[in-house]
Amino acid sequence: QLQLQESGPGLVKPSETLSLTCTVSGGSISSTSYYCGWIRQPPGKGLEWIGSIYYSGSTYYNPSLKSRVTISVDTSKNQFSLKLSSVTAADTAVYYCARQHRQLGHDYWGQGTLVTVSS
């Protein structure tokens, strides 16, 4: 059974960089059928797609965040990562990593991790 687990600081100061890692177990992220994605959800609000990466390193970002987002992959560790720079309180959210089956949807999700931006 595929499992995804987010890890990283739960508190980040304004203007700093948010960094999260997603560790995948029970399967390889080096698959031609899947992408690795990040989605976030501010408290009490809806879902926002942040971006995704193919195992080869090709990336796709939400233009609303593109200037601040970097997603990377480490196939040797079966992990992928998210960096979001210059954070503000508006970036406070639960951040989810998820496997994206091409254009069919996100079929496996991590449990999510709350990141709060505050001084």
Next chain:
Amino acid sequence: DIQLTQSPSFLSASVGDRVTITCRASQGISNYLAWYQQKPGKAPQLLIYAASTLQSGVPSRFSGSGSGTEFTLTISSLQPEDFATFYCQQLNSYPYTFGQGTKLEIK
């Protein structure tokens, strides 16, 4: 960006009811639409992909239909565990946007 508008935003229904949620896209997305169910404090769960294909393990009371710009999610007979928030997502073109959500509550 492609905008997805779900209706209604809130829905109150009883166990055993048949309910339908609509998702309208601001431009045609073929059948690249997925539906998710999210319960409080949990990650979303994929219910339907490609507009009408049931994800493995999802009960058959859930069904999806539509193509182009209008899509529906139907629950044929509500069960107590179905009360949650539902989201549609388009995967036709980047960025992969979500609808605003439909909260299904017990009447």
